[in-house]
Amino acid sequence: MSEPLASDPRNHSVKILDVLTVPDETNWEIIVVPFLRTFDSPYFATFGEAIAFFTQIIEFLQLLHENRIAHRDCCHGNMMMDASKLYKQPWHPVKINRRRNWKGSVSHTTRTNRPVKYFYIDYGMSRKYKPGDVPLELPMQGNDKTAPEHQPENYDTPCDPFPTDIYYLGNLIRQDFVLKYYGFGFMEDLVSDMTHQDPLKRPKIDEVVARFAKIRKSLSTRKLRSRTTRRKEVGIVTFFRLGVHYARTARFILTRKPAIPDPV
Numbered sequence: 001m002s003e004p005l006a007s008d009p010r011n012h013s014v015k016i017l018d019v020l021t022v023p024d025e026t027n028w029e030i031i032v033v034p035f036l037r038t039f040d041s042p043y044f045a046t047f048g049e050a051i052a053f054f055t056q057i058i059e060f061l062q063l064l065h066e067n068r069i070a071h072r073d074c075c076h077g078n079m080m081m082d083a084s085k086l087y088k089q090p091w092h093p094v095k096i097n098r099r100r101n102w103k104g105s106v107s108h109t110t111r112t113n114r115p116v117k118y119f120y121i122d123y124g125m126s127r128k129y130k131p132g133d134v135p136l137e138l139p140m141q142g143n144d145k146t147a148p149e150h151q152p153e154n155y156d157t158p159c160d161p162f163p164t165d166i167y168y169l170g171n172l173i174r175q176d177f178v179l180k181y182y183g184f185g186f187m188e189d190l191v192s193d194m195t196h197q198d199p200l201k202r203p204k205i206d207e208v209v210a211r212f213a214k215i216r217k218s219l220s221t222r223k224l225r226s227r228t229t230r231r232k233e234v235g236i237v238t239f240f241r242l243g244v245h246y247a248r249t250a251r252f253i254l255t256r257k258p259a260i261p262d263p264v
Contacts, residue, residue, distance in 0.1 A: 005067065012060035014080070014119045036080035039118055040176060041096065042108050045245070048224035048259040049111040050177055050184070051216055055262065056118045058205075058212055061169055065205045070135065070161035072125040073142030074168045076176060080121055085114035112252055115261035127161065137161050144168050148197045163199035166208065170194025181228045186215055216260070224259035225249050 005011055018032040044050045057079060064071055071078075086108045090100040099106050125142055129135045136158035139150040147167050149159040170191045178184045178191060190211050196202045203211070227245040229238055 005063070008063055010059040010063040012056055012117065012119050014121055034082060035084075035090075035093070036119060036121075037083040037091070037096065039079040039081045041083075042086070042110075043230070044177075044181075044228050045110045046112060046224065046249075046259070047183065047219065047226055047228060049261055050181075050228065051219065051224065052111065052115065052261050052263075053118055054173065054187075054212060055216065055260075057120075057169060057172075058209055060120060061165060062205045062209050065162060065165070068129040068131060068133070070127050070129070071120060071123065071165055071168075072127065072137075072140065072161050073122055073144075074120055074165055074172075075143035076172055077143040078120060078122045079118060079172070081116045081118045083108075083116060085109075085116060086111070110248070112257055112259075112261045115263040117263045135160055135162070142168075144171055146171060149199050159199060162204075163202045166194050166202045166205065167199070169208075170202075179231075181230055183226070183228065186219065190215065221259050225252075 001013065001016060014033045014036065016031055016033060020030040020032065022028040022030060039053065044053070057074075061071070061074060087106050089106050091106045092098045092100050092102065097105055122142075125140055127135065127137070137160075138158050139147075139155055141147075141150050144167075147164050148154075149157070149164060170193075173184075173187055174191045174195060178187055190203075190208065193201075193203055194208065227242065
């Protein structure tokens with residue numbers, strides 16, 4: 001939140017709006033932040049929308065690692081988005097598909113129509129290291145407990161947290177896109193390398209950024225505007241949703257909405 005990092009366009013930290021003191025509690029403060037929503041709700045309508053998400057989460061990890069910060073918990077539960085542009089009515093904080101006043105369900109538009117910004121949260125396990133240090137930390141499991149170096153047999157073996165960050169990001173893409181939707185085969189090689197069993201064989205973040213940039217550039221406009229189909233989706237549902245998708249896509253093309261909805 002301090003300069004020059006605050007002004008870096010790759011910064012996807014949540015802005016702190018205020019800090020409130022708690023009466024009679026000297027060790028507690030309340031941090032006020034914007035009302036965010038889980039990154040994958042609503043679902044990603046096109047491949048271009050997913051590419052915009054990948055771009056943002058990868059570029060922010062690059063910014064963190066450049067500044068010798070290991071997040072150490074950059075997993076599904078700690079990726080959020082500012083969805084205020086997608087919804088006309090505010091949603092309920094617990095029943096997120098209902099209106100806040102409980103008068104019906106909330107409706108939403110797509111990310112292609114209204115681009116959104118994504119954020120990392122929860123720095124409770126994060127560490128900042130001095131330049132040149134080779135950090136070695138004992139395993140500390142967060143939301144994603146599948147990292148090979150964090151398995152029980154390795155609990156007493158210190159490891160470098162930066163390759164683990166790479167694993168977490170790769171595993172998020174694998175679990176929430178490659179395995180959940182059809183058509184994300186173009187990410188499989190990069191994800192496989194990011195989640196390699198041997199942390200030393202995983203690419204560093206600069207290599208991830210460079211390889212992803214090539215992947216992004218290689219995708220055709222037709223692919224980017226194509227509808228994402230979840231693997232559990234029933235065939236008849238796919239049939240009806242395709243019609244809606246084609247009509248919506250034609251409108252976006254006519255109104256010159258970019259196929260990759262990067263936020264301005």
